[in-house]
Amino acid sequence: MQWLQAAGRLIQEQVLGMEWLNVLIGRGVSALGLDPASRWGGSIQFFLYDTIKITLLLCLLIFMISYIQSYFPPERSRRLLGRFHGLGANMASALLGTVTPFCSCSSIPLFIGFTSAGLPLGVTFSFLISSPMVDLGSLILLTSIFGGKIAVIYVAVGLAIAVVGGTLIERLHLEEYVEDFIRTAGRVDAELPSLTRRERLEYAGEQVAATFRKVAPYILAGVGIGAVIHNWIPEQWIEGILGGGNPFGVLLAVIVGVPMYADIFGTIPVAEALLGKGAQLGTVLAFMMAVTTLSLPSIIMLRKAVKPKLLGIFVGICAGGILAVGYLFNALEYLLI
Template sequence: MEILETILIFIQNQILGMKWLNEFLGNILSGLGIDLNTRLGGSIQFFIYDVIKITILLCVLIFIISYIQSYFPPERSKKILGKFHGIWANIISALLGTVTPFCSCSSIPLFIGFSSAGLPLGVTFSFLISSPMVDIGSLLLLMSIFGAKIAFAYVIIGLVIAVIGGTLIEKLHMEKYVEDFIQNASHVDIDSPTLTRKDRIQYAKDQVMETFKKVFPYIIIGVGIGALIHNWIPESWVEGILGSKNPFGVILATLIGVPMYADIFGTIPVAEALLAKGAQLGTILAFMMAATTLSLPSMIMLKKAIKPKLLTLFVAICVIGIIIVGYLFNVFHAFLI
C-alpha cells in the first residue's frame, strides 16, 4: 500500500505537477541574478513554470483525448445514445461528454446536432453540461494541483450535476422552448468512415494544433492572473473574500465565474494561486465549474438554439448545482486533502 501511495505521489508531483521543472527554472533564474524571494522574481518563476507545464499537459492530453474521440464521431454518438432510455440515457450522454470538446462554445454545435437528430432534450442537456465541465483532461490536470481524491470527486460530482440537470429538464417537458429550426431540421444518418490508425493520429495532431491556437491566449491570461494573485495580492485579502470567514464565498466565486470565458486549462493556474493564498477548496472548484460551463459567449450561442425560458432554467440548474457542490467540498475539505 505504501509503495502504491509513493507511486501516486510521484505521478502527481513529478509527472503531472512537474515539480522538477519548477526547481530547474528556479536554478536558471537564480543563475541569471533574479531574486526569487521578491514579488517580481516569484511572479516570473510562477509565470514561466505554469505556462510551460500547462502547455505540455495541454498538448499531450488533447492528443490522447482526441485519439479516443476519433472513435466517437457525432453519428456514432447519436446511435449509441439512441439505444438507451430513461436515466441511463442521461448517464451515457454525460459520459460521452467526457471525450468531446474542451469548452462550452464548441459543445453547442454537437448539442444542436443531437437535438436535431431527435434525441430526448434532457439527454442532450446532460451532454451539454458534462462536455465542458468534465473531461479526461480535467481529471489529470486537477490531479496535478489537488491530488487524486479531489480530482475524482470533482469529475464524479460534475457527472452527477449533468445527469440530474438533464433529467430535470426532461421531466419538465421543455421541448416547446427549443427553436423551430432545430425541431424541424431534417437529418440523414451517415455511417462514419473507417479510420486507420494513421488517420486517427493525424486527426489527433490536427486537434492539438487547433485547440492550442484557440486555448493558448487564455492560458497566458490565466497564468498572468495566477501570478498576480500568488505574489502580489495579500493572503489576508483572499482569505477574507474566499476563505472560511465569508459564508457567501462560494456564491461570489460562482457569480464571478459565470460571465467569464475559460476552459479547464485557463482556470487551473488561477485555482492553484487561490489555493496557495488560503481560499477554500469548494469555493475554488465552484469558480472553475462556473467559468468552464457557463460563459457569456456560449450563452449567446445557445440563445440562438433555445428560447429564453429554457435558457434561464439551464443556467439556474447549473448555478444552483455548482453552489451546492462548492459548499459540500468546503464541508468535506479535511477528508479530501
C-alpha cells in the first residue's frame, strides 16, 4: 500500500506537478543573481514555472481530447444525445461537455446547433453549463496543482450543477423563450464522413495550434495575476477578504469572477495563488466556476439565442449552484485539505 501511495505522490508531484521544473527554474533565477525567496525572484520563478507547466500540459491534453472529440462531431453528438431521455439525457449531455470546447463562448454555437436540431432544452443547457466549467483538461491541471481529491471534487460538483440546472430548466418548460430563428431552424441529417487515423491526428494537431493561440493570452494574464497575488499581496489581506472570517467571501468571489473572461486554464493560476494566500477552498472553487461559466462575453452571446427571462433563469440557477458549492466546501474544507 505504501508503494502505491508513493507512486501516486510521484505522479502528482513530478509528472503532473513538474516539481523538477520548479527546482530547475529556481536554480536559473539564482544564477541570474536573484533570490527566489524575494518578491521579484519569486514572481519570475512563479511566472516561468506555471507558464511552462500549463503550456506543456495544455498542449498534450488538447491533443488527446481533440483526438477523442474527432469521434463526436456535432451531428453525431446530437444523434448520441437523442438516444437518451429524462435525467439520463442530462447526465449524458453534461458528460459530453467534458470533451468539447474549453470556454463558454466556444460552447454557445454548439448549444445553438443542438437546440436547433430539436434536442430538449434542458439537455442542451446541461451541455452549456458543463462544457466550459469542467473538462478532462481541468481534471488533470487541477490535480497537478491542488491534488487529486480537490480535482475530482471540482469536476463532480460542476457536473452536478450542469445536470441539476438542465433538469430545472426542462421542468419549467421554457422553450418559448428561445429565439424564433433557432426554434424554426431546419434539422440537417447529413451522412458523416469517416476519418482515417492520420486525419484524426492532423485534426488534433490543428486543434492544439488553434486552441493554444486563443487561450495563450489568458494563460499569461492568469499566471501574471497569480504571481502578483503569490508574491506581492500580503496574506492577511487575502485572508481578511476571502478567508473564513468573511461570511460574504464566496459572494464576493462570484461577483468579481463574472466580469472576467478566461477559460479554466487561465483561471487555475489565480486560484492557486489565492488558495496559497489563505482563501478558503469553497471560495476559490466558486471563483473559478463564476469566471468560466458566467463571464459577461458569454452572457452577451447567449442573449442572442435566448430571451431575457430564460437568460435570467440560467444565470440565477448557475449563480445559486455556484454559491451553494462555495459555502458547502468552505464548511467541509477541514476534511479536504
